[in-house]
Amino acid sequence: MTETVETNEVFGMPRLNEPAPEFEAPTTHGVKKLSDYRGKWLVLFSHPADFTPVCTTEFMAFARRAGDFAEVNTELLGLSIDSTFSHIAWERNIKEKFGVEIPFPIIADLKMDVAKKYGMIHPGAADTSAVRATFIIDPEGILRAMVYYPMTNGRSIDEILRLVKALQTSDEHGVATPEGWQPGDKVIVPPPATIQDAEERLKMSDAEVTDWYFVKKDL
Numbered sequence: 005m006t007e008t009v010e011t012n013e014v015f016g017m018p019r020l021n022e023p024a025p026e027f028e029a030p031t032t033h034g035v036k037k038l039s040d041y042r043g044k045w046l047v048l049f050s051h052p053a054d055f056t057p058v059c060t061t062e063f064m065a066f067a068r069r070a071g072d073f074a075e076v077n078t079e080l081l082g083l084s085i086d087s088t089f090s091h092i093a094w095e096r097n098i099k100e101k102f103g104v105e106i107p108f109p110i111i112a113d114l115k116m117d118v119a120k121k122y123g124m125i126h127p128g129a130a131d132t133s134a135v136r137a138t139f140i141i142d143p144e145g146i147l148r149a150m151v152y153y154p155m156t157n158g159r160s161i162d163e164i165l166r167l168v169k170a171l172q173t174s175d176e177h178g179v180a181t182p183e184g185w186q187p188g189d190k191v192i193v194p195p196p197a198t199i200q201d202a203e204e205r206l207k208m209s210d211a212e213v214t215d216w217y218f219v220k221k222d223l
Contacts, residue, residue: 017123018121018150019147020147022146022147023146023147024147025038026038026039027118029112029117029118031112032112036081038141041141042145045076045078045140045142045171046140046141047078047138048139048141049080049082049138049159050084050135050136050137051063051083051084052135054084055090055093058156060094062158062161063104064098064102065161066082066161067105067108068104072165081111082111083111083124085114085116085119087112122139124137136155136157136158137150137152138150138152138164148171149167166186169187173191179192179223190220192218193205193219193220195217202216205219
């Protein structure tokens with residue numbers, strides 16, 4: 005038990021619906037702070053190392069979808085435990101070899117300060133590399149979602165964009181979204197809080213009512 009507690013204290017783990025850990029770090033676009041992104045959604049994502057094939061596919065996919073993220077008021081920010089010089093060289097290599105330009109900053113986290121705050125270092129995977137962690141932070145600086153992938157398998161950038169849109173829809177309309185939800189699909193009406201609400205729910209005429217606890221509707 006003691007060993008587990010010590011590990012968690014050293015490597016940390018942020019929690020959903022609480023303020024995301026603040027940071028100030030050098031990037032390929034100059035020094036960036038979490039507070040720089042207030043008023044926008046932020047996707048902060050880490051990768052194990054520059055010049056690795058799986059990471060290269062992910063970065064190219066993020067780059068190709070950067071405009072789609074921008075359309076929903078979302079910025080992208082990468083991170084690895086490599087130097088700014090390494091990041092620059094890798095970006096240039098991606099542009100030269102694959103014809104893809106990386107438009108977003110990449111944090112150079114040589115001292116692992118940001119990685120530790122966000123629980124990106126998993127000793128069981130590697131002691132000096134950040135796992136594939138993705139954090140979605142809302143315009144108020146609150147951590148809303150986090151997803152971890154193993155080093156061997158790349159993320160789905162489409163899924164990350166879908167999740168951002170789902171979170172925004174839930175915030176705007178006070179609803180939940182079902183499995184695989186896409187914009188335009190029906191949403192889930194929050195469950196009733198009282199017996200009376202449950203009875204009223206069964207009488208809804210403007211929704212797809214399966215049972216008192218399971219109701220879907222169009223926005």
